[in-house]
Structures are given as structure tokens and as C-alpha cells.
Amino acid sequence: MRVHPRAHRGVRALTPSVVLGRAGDDIVAVARDADAIAEGDAERIARAGDDAALARWVAAREEADAPRWVWSDTAVWYPRLLAEGVRVARCDDLRLRHRILHHAVTPDASAHPWDAAPAESEVATQPALFDVEPTRVAGESMHDLDATVDEARAQQGLLARAEDPSRMRLLLAAESAGALVAAEMRAAGLPWDVRRHDAILTEALGPRRGGGLPARMEETAARVREALGDPRVSLDSPPRLLRALRNAGVHVDSTSKWELAEHDHPVVAPLLEYKSMARLLTANGWSWLDEWVHEGRFRPVYVPGGVVTGRWASSGGGALQIPRALRGAVRADAGWRIVSADVAQLEPRVLAGMARDERMARAAAGADLYEGIVASGAVATRAEAKIAVLGAMYGATTGDAGRLVPRLRKVFPAAMALVDAAARTGEDGGVVRTWLGRTSPAPDPAWVQQQARASGSDASAADETRARRAARDRGRFTRNFVVQGTAAEWSLAWLADLRLRLAALGAVGADRSASASGPVFSRRPHLAFFLHDEVLVHAPADLADDVAAAIRSAADAAGRLLFGTFPIDFPLDVRIDESAAK
DNA sequence: ATTAGAAGCGCG
DNA sequence: AAAGCGCGCTTCTAAT
Numbered sequence A: 001m002r003v004h005p006r007a008h009r010g011v012r013a014l015t016p017s018v019v020l021g022r023a024g025d026d027i028v029a030v031a032r033d034a035d036a037i038a039e040g041d042a043e044r045i046a047r048a049g050d051d052a053a054l055a056r057w058v059a060a061r062e063e064a065d066a067p068r069w070v071w072s073d074t075a076v077w078y079p080r081l082l083a084e085g086v087r088v089a090r091c092d093d094l095r096l097r098h099r100i101l102h103h104a105v106t107p108d109a110s111a112h113p114w115d116a117a118p119a120e121s122e123v124a125t126q127p128a129l130f131d132v133e134p135t136r137v138a139g140e141s142m143h144d145l146d147a148t149v150d151e152a153r154a155q156q157g158l159l160a161r162a163e164d165p166s167r168m169r170l171l172l173a174a175e176s177a178g179a180l181v182a183a184e185m186r187a188a189g190l191p192w193d194v195r196r197h198d199a200i201l202t203e204a205l206g207p208r209r210g211g212g213l214p215a216r217m218e219e220t221a222a223r224v225r226e227a228l229g230d231p232r233v234s235l236d237s238p239p240r241l242l243r244a245l246r247n248a249g250v251h252v253d254s255t256s257k258w259e260l261a262e263h264d265h266p267v268v269a270p271l272l273e274y275k276s277m278a279r280l281l282t283a284n285g286w287s288w289l290d291e292w293v294h295e296g297r298f299r300p301v302y303v304p305g306g307v308v309t310g311r312w313a314s315s316g317g318g319a320l321q322i323p324r325a326l327r328g329a330v331r332a333d334a335g336w337r338i339v340s341a342d343v344a345q346l347e348p349r350v351l352a353g354m355a356r357d358e359r360m361a362r363a364a365a366g367a368d369l370y371e372g373i374v375a376s377g378a379v380a381t382r383a384e385a386k387i388a389v390l391g392a393m394y395g396a397t398t399g400d401a402g403r404l405v406p407r408l409r410k411v412f413p414a415a416m417a418l419v420d421a422a423a424r425t426g427e428d429g430g431v432v433r434t435w436l437g438r439t440s441p442a443p444d445p446a447w448v449q450q451q452a453r454a455s456g457s458d459a460s461a462a463d464e465t466r467a468r469r470a471a472r473d474r475g476r477f478t479r480n481f482v483v484q485g486t487a488a489e490w491s492l493a494w495l496a497d498l499r500l501r502l503a504a505l506g507a508v509g510a511d512r513s514a515s516a517s518g519p520v521f522s523r524r525p526h527l528a529f530f531l532h533d534e535v536l537v538h539a540p541a542d543l544a545d546d547v548a549a550a551i552r553s554a555a556d557a558a559g560r561l562l563f564g565t566f567p568i569d570f571p572l573d574v575r576i577d578e579s580a581a582k
Numbered sequence B: 001a002t003t004a005g006a007a008g009c010g011c012g
Numbered sequence C: 001a002a003a004g005c006g007c008g009c010t011t012c013t014a015a016t
Helices: A051-064 A074-083 A094-103 A145-161 A166-189 A194-205 A215-228 A238-249 A268-284 A286-292 A324-329 A346-355 A358-363 A369-375 A383-394 A398-410 A413-427 A445-455 A459-504 A541-563
Strands: A017-023 A026-031 A044-048 A068-071 A090-093 A299-301 A313-315 A338-345 A526-530 A534-540 A572-577
Touching: A017 A145, A026 A145, A044 A051, A044 A238, A051 A074, A068 A074, A068 A145, A074 A090, A090 A094, A090 A166, A094 A145, A094 A166, A145 A166, A166 A299, A166 A459, A166 A526, A194 A215, A194 A268, A194 A286, A194 A324, A215 A238, A215 A268, A268 A286, A286 A313, A338 A541, A346 A358, A346 A383, A346 A413, A346 A459, A346 A541, A358 A369, A369 A398, A383 A398, A383 A413, A383 A459, A398 A413, A413 A459, A445 A459, A459 A526, A459 A534, A459 A541, A534 A541, A541 A572
Parallel strands: A017 A068, A068 A090
Antiparallel strands: A017 A026, A026 A044, A299 A313, A338 A534, A338 A572, A526 A534
């Protein structure tokens, strides 16, 4: 038994559950203990649509015994509570749990109503959902109490059939906690300084002008056209730009920046500059600012579990792709601080933990795993170590990485055996699992058919080549899946633990209800941003040190939760500042 | 006229 | 250098 047992021992037995659901025009609740779901005693809470009444009832119950709230979809239920100033400690998000459980226990399962796409519903269908008027929108019945109770019961059965139910329980709890965090972060928002963003844009692109491009960008475009000897060519159309480049004697096969950078021609420098400006303007320019930042807050839609590996995705606002240059626009409110933290080399550390690779864990025992690998003698430089490690986890076969990975195989055989085995399983059409049991998707039927055709007696050489390439592609995916997915689990555990620690720090100071962070978070430290291996917490200045300590404690707890006493460090770079700029 | 896909680039 | 994984978004282009 490798999973540290303390994390959940006793908790579920002691924490009561309350199932929320809709019944006709009402929102109703039914109590549920750990092993049985009470029937026939549903309590009416509020008319559907009466969020204030719903929130009052939930708040009272939360105050009384802080039950685990069991509901269909956090993205549908929780924003309404947060808007009314009510936060909950724990929930079971049945939609997210369903996806994990079904794929884990019956990987080939066909579509099921609970496999519904993640709730864009938060914005799109939510008003309809709790309207008093009955709606006939497909899939909404999943929010009914009956359906919710049925699903909760079915999930108990699936959980019992999981390969390792205790680990699976941890994963499900972490996934649900992540859903709470996502809703809370959207409610609170990321403090964003519009004037600073504007200054960054003006600095990079030149002053904004009424009709056309910003001034400096226009000048740069003119220099590009000058160097191309083509005064009218569109720089934003790759095919036309490619033709112009070739006419000017730059023999490239694409207009991508890495290919351009290989050529020594007067057009290269201004063109690369133009591309970077164009990117900034179109992706995060003034119109992005107008659309996504209101009252000093950036509120992206996070999509927990949106990536097959368990990473979060985002929808709208490009939350997960904010360029580094703009991080200076993340700005704490007056009297507050941004506490930022990121994990150094999370994925290889997680790999060392999964594989119980003690030599790799030793190499990871400083702040910099790559230097540790150099010290192990596997490679000569830090740069080589990085290339080798990334190559090992991504399945590189050529170039420097292809050359360096075999050296890692000699020095860290256990870690390499784990990813190599995952790759073989994928190539053979199998599914792989993360440390806590998230299962990779089964190969799609076309892939299976392609492999079968290639091994038939009438297969052509081309069939075989194509099939082999597809098999290797899938092997690289499953190789990376176990590592990326387990890293996502570590991060979820970190977030979940941190969230509760921050709540325990409590509200501070005078009433700051004027804050744009909303009724729940205007007076207390709160998670404001999360990106795979990095968090930003917005905290009152006098709590910033406590928050930094909480972030570190939560990382330690996450490491123990996944890997128990195995000696693998997860060192953090923690900063307390008025902005998130590095 | 709308839409699906590719190119390109930002993030981890 | 951009090789090897996972994403989202904008723009342009080709297909419907």
C-alpha cells in the first residue's frame, strides 16, 4: 500500500452527505450517509430560480455540519451559491466523477448521458436550468434529484470495481475539489490592472491609433515590405507572405518563426518582430482587454478535467495562454499582495515517485532536478539534462534528445522502465492509468482497424508503415499520459489542500466589500489563478506570509498524499509581490 | 454565407 | 535549433 492512508481515513465516515437536485419546480435535498441513500424524505429547499433561498439553506447547513454536497455539476450549482456569498467546503461533482469512473472501470463504454460535455452551461444554459418554467433542454434531467441519487448510487458500485478503490477515492475527491476551486476562481477573478496592460501594449506596439495598426507595428510592417521589395504584400496571409519571401530570395517552406530564424536576410529581423507584435495584438490586445477584464478582474472559464490527462482546460479568454509579457498586468488591490508559487520540474519528480526510482529521487533532491542529473553523471550539462528528461517523457527518438535519452535509461532504469512500458502498452492498443487511476482513452476504432489491416497477409508496405507510425504516435501519447496525468493529480491535491488552508486563515481587516472579488472573497485570501504547476493567491498584505507558508505546506501534503514516505521533493519558487511579473 | 481545418504561436 | 506530449485562440483559406 503506497498511498498514504491518513488523507481519507475516517473522513468519509464522519462527513454526512446531502444530495441536491431539482424536482419539478423545486430544488430539493436528501440526506445520505456513507453507504446508503435515504429515500422518500427529500426536503424542499426553494423554488427553482430562487437562488437566495437556496443559498440561505445551504449556508445554514454548511454552518451546522459542513456536509459533502452531492450534486450533478459544480459549474451549474456552485456559481449561484457564490454569487449569494456562500461557499462550501466539500462536494461530489457527479459529472466529473462519472467520466473518471466510467473510463476506469469500463474503458470501452459507449456514450452515456452523464458523459455530457463540460458545462458551458455555466453561462449558456444556467438561466434556463433553474427557471421556474420547466425546460426541455436535452440532458437537463441529469440535474433532477432522482437522476442524481441514481447516479450517486451507481458510482458507489463503479468505485468498488476500480482497480484500487482507495486511490480512486482520492482522485475523485481531488477532482471535485478542483471543480470548487475553478468556480471560486472565476467568481473572485484575477486582479488585472487595465492601465498597466495598456502601457505594456503601447510600449510593445506603439500608440493605439483609430483605424489601422498601432504606430510602431505599422512602421515595422513597412520595414518588412521594404526588405521584401513588395510594398503591398499582406503579412497576415501565410501563403502570400511565403510567396513574397521566396521572391525576395528567402527559401523557406513555411513562414514559421523557427524556420525564418535560420536565414540570414534583412527581412528576418523585422518580420519576426512584426509576428510577435501581431500575436500580442490579436491574442491579448485592447479588444481582449475590453472583452475579458471588467472592474479590474479577469474572469476566465476554467474547465476542470478538460484535458484527457486530467489537466484543466479553459474556454474563453485564453486563460492558460496568457503571455509572460503580460503578467505585469496582474496587480494586487491596494493593501493586498500576489503570492505566486510554481513547482520546479513537476513531471520528472512525479515520475521518480511513481517508479520508486531512488536514484532519480536523489537527483531531484535539490531545487534543480536538472543539475542533480548532471551530478549523477548521466549527462554533462544542465541543458542536456533538460533535453534528455523532456525527451524521455515525450518519447523523442531523433536529434539530441534521441541521443541523450538512452543515457538516462542507464542511470534511472526504474523511471525509464515505467514510461517505456506505458509507451509499449499504447502501441499495442491498450489503456494506461495514472498513479491514482485516471485511465487513458481506448484507441479509436479506426486506429484498431488500421493496425489489424497492417498485420494481415495482404497488407502493403505502405499499410505497415502507416500503421507503425500510428502505433508510435499512440505510444508517445500513453507514455506522456501517465506522467502528465499524475502531475495533474499532484497539482489537484495541492490545490485542494491549499484551498482549505486558505479558508482556515479566515477573513481579515475591516469590511472590504467594495473589492471586485465578490461577496465571498473580498476579505480573505483566495486562489486567483492556476496553471498546471503554478498558483497565484490574492491575499491581504498582512496575511501574505501565512499564505506563502500555506502554499508550501499544501505542496508537502500533496507529495505525501500521493507518494507517502517515498523521499521525493516538490520544491516551490514562492514570491510575494504587488504583481505577478517575474 | 457559413463552417471546418490548417497554420501559427502562446502556455505548461 | 525544435525534436518528443497536452491544450486554446486568431486568422486565413478551402470546402460546403
